[in-house]
Amino acid sequence: MDQHLEQSAHAGHAAHGEHPIDSVRTYALVLVVLLCLTIATALVATIDLGFFNIVVALGIAVTKMMFVIWFFMHVRYSTTLTRLVMVSGVLWLIILLTLAFADFATRGWLNVLG
Amino acid sequence: MDSEAHHLETLALREQFDTEDQQKDASTLGMWVFLITEMMFFGGMFLAYTLYRSTYPQVFGVASSSLNLPIGATNTCVLLLSSFTMAMAVRSGQLGKKRAVIWFLIITMLFGLTFLGIKAFEWTEKFQEHHVPALANFHLDGTPLQGQAKLFFSLYFAMTGLHALHMVVGVGIVLFIIMETARNKYSPKYYTPIDIAGLYWHFVDVVWIFLFPLFYLIDRHIGR
Numbered sequence: 001m002d003q004h005l006e007q008s009a010h011a012g013h014a015a016h017g018e019h020p021i022d023s024v025r026t027y028a029l030v031l032v033v034l035l036c037l038t039i040a041t042a043l044v045a046t047i048d049l050g051f052f053n054i055v056v057a058l059g060i061a062v063t064k065m066m067f068v069i070w071f072f073m074h075v076r077y078s079t080t081l082t083r084l085v086m087v088s089g090v091l092w093l094i095i096l097l098t099l100a101f102a103d104f105a106t107r108g109w110l111n112v113l114g
Numbered sequence: 115m116d117s118e119a120h121h122l123e124t125l126a127l128r129e130q131f132d133t134e135d136q137q138k139d140a141s142t143l144g145m146w147v148f149l150i151t152e153m154m155f156f157g158g159m160f161l162a163y164t165l166y167r168s169t170y171p172q173v174f175g176v177a178s179s180s181l182n183l184p185i186g187a188t189n190t191c192v193l194l195l196s197s198f199t200m201a202m203a204v205r206s207g208q209l210g211k212k213r214a215v216i217w218f219l220i221i222t223m224l225f226g227l228t229f230l231g232i233k234a235f236e237w238t239e240k241f242q243e244h245h246v247p248a249l250a251n252f253h254l255d256g257t258p259l260q261g262q263a264k265l266f267f268s269l270y271f272a273m274t275g276l277h278a279l280h281m282v283v284g285v286g287i288v289l290f291i292i293m294e295t296a297r298n299k300y301s302p303k304y305y306t307p308i309d310i311a312g313l314y315w316h317f318v319d320v321v322w323i324f325l326f327p328l329f330y331l332i333d334r335h336i337g338r
Contacts, residue, residue: 019138019208021205021208021209022201022205024202024205027198027201027202027205028198030198030201031194031195031197031198034194034197035191035194038187038190038191038194038326039187041326041327041331042183042187042330042331045183045327045330045331045332045334045335046334046335047335048335049335053331053332053333053334053335054332057327057328057331057332058327060327061323061324061326061327064323065320065323065324068197068316068319068320068323069316069320071201072197072198072200072201072312072316073312073313073316073317074204074309078142079139079142079143081139081143082139082142082143082146085143085146085147085150086146086150089146089147089149089150089153089154090153092150092154093153093154093157096154096157096158096161097157097161097164100161100165101164101165104165104168
């Protein structure tokens with residue numbers, strides 16, 4: 001049992017190694033990208049793209065989130081277990097949103113009040 | 115049987131862990147689990163907002179367009195800058211540069227307070243424009259449907275308010291980390307609390323990254 005635990009701990013090491021330190025340049029570039037995306041999303045919002053206003057705004061927001069969690073939150077160095085937990089968390093959020101939207105969208109179908 | 119269980123206990127390696135990496139990974143994982151509960155918490159409100167916005171698109175468009183876009187965009191940039199300085203603080207922690215950690219954290223905290231100041235100014239504007247749903251003088255120009263407009267501003271205050279509350283907590287956490295850093299608590303071997311505080315700070319930033327487009331941007335072209 002101890003042997004097994006030790007092995008898995010070591011396997012964990014091998015997966016991510018020691019925690020590398022990013023350069024200032026990396027962080028500065030990420031900041032510049034994030035600021036540019038903010039200006040872009042604010043400008044695009046003033047143009048009428050119909051339905052695509054939402055797509056663009058959320059697309060840029062998701063892109064910004066990816067930059068923040070990947071670089072600033074060091075997810076690119078995180079363990080597989082941490083990533084798995086994050087992805088499963090997002091999955092639960094998607095379940096919450098999907099089921100609620102499905103309920104909301106189909107409520108009128110049976111002509112029952114509620 | 116297990117020689118590692120009898121290692122000398124340090125901040126970086128507590129009794130119950132085998133290695134320093136294992137302890138660090140456990141802390142990171144624990145923080146992410148907490149952040150997921152936070153994500154679900156905010157997710158519920160994003161859900162409510164989206165459902166009502168799809169039910170009352172016209173009024174929500176008018177109300178959304180009444181928000182102060184330059185101020186919202188400025189605040190977004192302030193938060194992104196604070197995330198950058200926070201990342202720099204963690205990096206300085208990894209390198210063991212104590213003074214740099216403290217300065218970057220102070221700048222981070224000042225950006226956080228700037229955000230809150232701008233937010234307070236924005237809320238003050240809402241009081242002057244009679245856009246506070248709880249008050250009797252509530253009125254939104256451009257629509258006869260004041261009830262739906264109230265709903266929008268209720269969600270606006272609830273969600274930006276809870277976000278601001280997280281910022282206040284974040285400022286408190288950063289202040290605590292500054293004091294602990296000044297007391298030589300951290301080293302390149304043990305900077306986990308700086309790292310974890312950083313995760314919290316960046317998470318609150320990510321929440322705003324979604325609040326900004328959903329409240330200020332999406333219906334901007336309808337309301338004009």
